[in-house]
Amino acid sequence: IAQKDYKLWLQFDRITDTRLASEYRSRLQGIVSFGNSETSKIATKELETGIFNMLENKPDVLSEIKGENKIIIGSRAVLNSEIQKSISSDFDKINEEGFIIKTILFKNKKHILITGKKEVGVLYGVYNFLRLLQTNKSIQDLNIADSPKTNIRILNHWDNLDRTVERGYAGFSLWNWQKLPDFIDQRYIDYARANASVGINGTVLTNVNANALILTPQYLEKVEALANVFRPYGIKVYLTARFSAPIEIGGLKTADPKDADVSNWWKNKAAEIYKRIPDFGGFLVKANSEGQPGPQNYGRDHVDGANMLADAVVPFGGVIMWRAFVYSEHDANDRAKQAYAEFQPYDGKFRDNVIVQVKNGAIDFQPREPFHPLFGAMPRTPLMMEFQITQEYLGFSTHLVYLPKLYQEILESDTYQKGKGTTVAKVIDGSLTKTKLTGIAGVSNIGNDLNWTGHPFAQANWYGFGRLAWNPNLDSETIADEWLRCTFSNQENFIKPVKEMMIQSREAVVNYMTPYGLHHIMDTGHHYGPGPWVSNLSRPEWNPVYYHKADKNGIGFDRSKKGTNATAQYAPEIEKIFDNLETCPEKDLLWFHHVSWDYKLKNGQTLWNGMALKYQEGVNQVKDMQNIWNKTEKYVDADRFREVQMLLEIQYKEAKWWRDACLLYFQQFSGKELPKGVEKPI
Ligand code: GCU
Structure with a gap:
């Protein structure tokens, strides 16, 4: 378990697609590494071991370019002058930390060049190149120039x-x-x-x-x-x-x-x-x-x-x-x-x-x-x-x-x-x-x-x-x-559903914890689990009740002009949208407005019913996530499979905890029944 988990996204598992593996092998017949710095040694070693693990053949590391299909790595300054000249305009496309991965011709032979203005750019290029292999991308005709957009x-x-x-x-x-x-x-x-x-x-x-x-x-x-x-x-x-x-x-x-x-x-x-x-x-x-x-x-x-x-x-x-x-x-x-x-x-x-x-x-x-x-x-x-x-x-x-x-x-x-x-x-x-x-x-x-x-x-x-x-x-x-x-794996039958699971996981947590713009209703101090009822902390703004302001008229924090006017801190176009109950995105509704329990949502439900249904939806989404995960057993090592399975089981239990705790608590104010489709609290 330690081994798989420990390696993070740098697993470099053997490539199981034999056609692809043999194509890669034919293109990667050795590494020519210019440069002597620590960084360049790391880049070479990463490339060497990554390729070795994925393709099970150890690429030779050479100090000059011979033959064809080599990976040439080195920063601009250490490349030989002929290569330097041939790609000089490519350097205009990158910044100081950027990299270039490019299929080049050197003495009429094809090679892959990984370079950058600085050594660290080469290292980034190497990791990006390895990622191409890890994600089973073609390396036929490469022409990538990429730079970080932030410093x-x-x-x-x-x-x-x-x-x-x-x-x-x-x-x-x-x-x-x-x-x-x-x-x-x-x-x-x-x-x-x-x-x-x-x-x-x-x-x-x-x-x-x-x-x-x-x-x-x-x-x-x-x-x-x-x-x-x-x-x-x-x-x-x-x-x-x-x-x-x-x-x-x-x-x-x-x-x-x-x-x-x-x-x-x-x-x-x-x-x-x-x-x-x-x-x-x-x-x-x-x-x-x-x-x-x-x-x-x-x-x-x-x-x-x-x-x-x-x-x-x-x-x-x-x-x-x-x-x-x-x-x-x-x-x-x-x-x-x-x-x-x-x-x-x-x-x-x-x-x-x-x-x-x-x-x-x-x-x-x-x-x-x-x-x-x-x-x-x-x-x-x-x-x-x-x-x-x-x-x-x-x-x-x-x-x-x-x-x-x-x-x-x-x-x-x-x-x-x-x-x-x-x-x-x-x-x-x-x-x-x-x-x-x-x-x-x-x-x-x-x-x-x-x-x-x-x-x-x-x-x-x-x-x-x-x-x-x-x-x-x-x-x-x-x-x-x-x-x-x-x-984990490149198998489409794994990727597609599990990616969907990841993508929906964020909306799921919003739904079972804080739908429609609710916020800061976690239990106090540790912030784990629901605590919308907490009201006894010394500073008012530490208390969850400060944020949801539920009462018999409704729920939510009025930050519109009628309330604290926080909306005025946004540009006029955005202020207008947030300020108006009708145009405020429903996902942020209770962040900006105190809304009556009977308020009609866009889907025709009252706010109370809509909120209850969202809590339920969150729970259902976690159930979906479990169903997806349970089908992945054959693609994942036993340890990680089981670990995630247990964690999702807890998440499901706790999503219900959130739903029940919040709905029972807010129900005292709304005074309304739970709508059809929402499971009754245990
Ligand atoms: C949160 C968090 C604190 C942290 C603080 C911060 O309030 O609960 O633990 O110190 O953010 O960002 O400074």
């Missing part, structure tokens, strides 16, 4: 130094601080491989809520060791910077960003880090959010704080990722409005090396949220996306939920901030505002579980995150297809 494609580990992981459901942290720096766990290398294979190029090692210890020399030595492992895979290390670190570990009396001692302390700290890690990425900061320290403790603002840190890292090329996840109990009228209200006025005020990191929605990683109104609303500020890969509000690592579907829904959303077609993806990839700094972060779902992510299908969320960070315009269904082929 920072980064995992955020919410890992603490004691190896617990905040909102982590896959065991403990990968980082074994106690044994570092001298002991390099093979896991670190395999982690780097997996990330590089999908183009992830950064990792924040520590929790956004972490203390300042990570910035002490004792820990920086360990961070340095990890950075050394990740570097040849094109992965930069970043750390969280606790704003009060100058006090906690620096012995200063204040952390005021306008205090000269404070800014000097950070400058020195940055210099100390860069001395060890010359390509250190920079800092991720959670400030003045959920009780964390920040510039406001000193009467300063987010701009003061972010710019002070930005000045400390700018001499070394570092960036500051400053989070916009802020809300306060002092303005509890509508939590969804606070980040926009606070950050939008700062547009254009941050240093060039600051990027503001915004969660996909305005509350907190719910099964469904409309896109965050900040996207598109700060045209003079680089904004990066923060998705959550770990399933804090989506059934932990117990429920099968394919998240790229959620990511895609957000990325495709049209902000209308510069007219029709101003999608969130265009804000994120910089094509809209021409910002140079772009990025996507994913709160990692990885731990030291044998299978990395707890649920075998949660691996797809890590994979899919990486693919969408590379190109936010990719289709989540295509990504699921790729992942299944690389992870």
